[in-house]
Amino acid sequence: MDIISSLKWRYATKKFDATKKLSDEKMGILKEAFNLTALSYGLQTLRLIVIESNEKRKALVAHAFGQRQVADASHLLVLCIDTKVDAEDVDHHFEAIKTIRKTPDDILDPFKVQMTATIENMSDADKEAWTKNQAYIALGNLMTVCAVEKIDSCPMEGFNPKAFDEALGLKEKHLSSVLLLPVGYRASDDMFSGFKKVRKSVTETVIEL
Numbered sequence: 181m182d183i184i185s186s187l188k189w190r191y192a193t194k195k196f197d198a199t200k201k202l203s204d205e206k207m208g209i210l211k212e213a214f215n216l217t218a219l220s221y222g223l224q225t226l227r228l229i230v231i232e233s234n235e236k237r238k239a240l241v242a243h244a245f246g247q248r249q250v251a252d253a254s255h256l257l258v259l260c261i262d263t264k265v266d267a268e269d270v271d272h273h274f275e276a277i278k279t280i281r282k283t284p285d286d287i288l289d290p291f292k293v294q295m296t297a298t299i300e301n302m303s304d305a306d307k308e309a310w311t312k313n314q315a316y317i318a319l320g321n322l323m324t325v326c327a328v329e330k331i332d333s334c335p336m337e338g339f340n341p342k343a344f345d346e347a348l349g350l351k352e353k354h355l356s357s358v359l360l361l362p363v364g365y366r367a368s369d370d371m372f373s374g375f376k377k378v379r380k381s382v383t384e385t386v387i388e389l
Contacts (some may be wrong), residue, residue, distance in 0.1 A: 190327035193334045194250040213325040217318040223246040229258035243343035254364030260355040277319035336360040
């Protein structure tokens with residue numbers, strides 16, 4: 181399918197077929213897509229938790245307001261933000277640039293100094309808001325890749341992040357959960373799969389100047 185047909189095919193899956201599992205190849209594509217997401221400054225202040233275990237996912241349903249997609253999907257993707265973002269992250273990023281691109285320090289240092297100052301001047305609240313914005317970029321990227329790969333998904337904000345963090349031991353990893361994306365294959369009796377999309381016309385949502 182072309183990209184527009186793929187986007188028309190996708191929907192927020194309400195009922196997954198619990199008997200169908202994504203292949204290792206499909207999951208590998210999603211992991212790579214997450215890692216290749218375009219993020220601010222190139223800093224990857226996000227982590228992706230991939231949960232396949234049925235037992236673990238069932239235990240998390242209660243923290244997602246009873247939404248069965250968490251348990252019935254093939255895998256549950258939990259998008260998390262780093263709760264500790266500082267100059268050390270900038271240092272690691274520029275070391276990676278030097279290693280991979282062989283860019284000399286005299287070219288990199290001005291950008292490194294500027295980026296470090298920007299990060300250090302952010303309040304904790306600003307850092308949290310900024311990193312959460314990056315998570316939404318990654319979510320959108322994952323959903324598009326899912327559509328192209330004929331993988332069903334359901335983006336979810338409706339869950340208890342603190343309960344998830346505790347259940348998954350994220351605090352010790354300096355992470356905080358912000359978004360969920362169950363992925364798998366739609367159930368044949370999910371009536372929502374046949375609904376026509378309700379969208380404004382392109383002429384209403386796109387302004388050409």
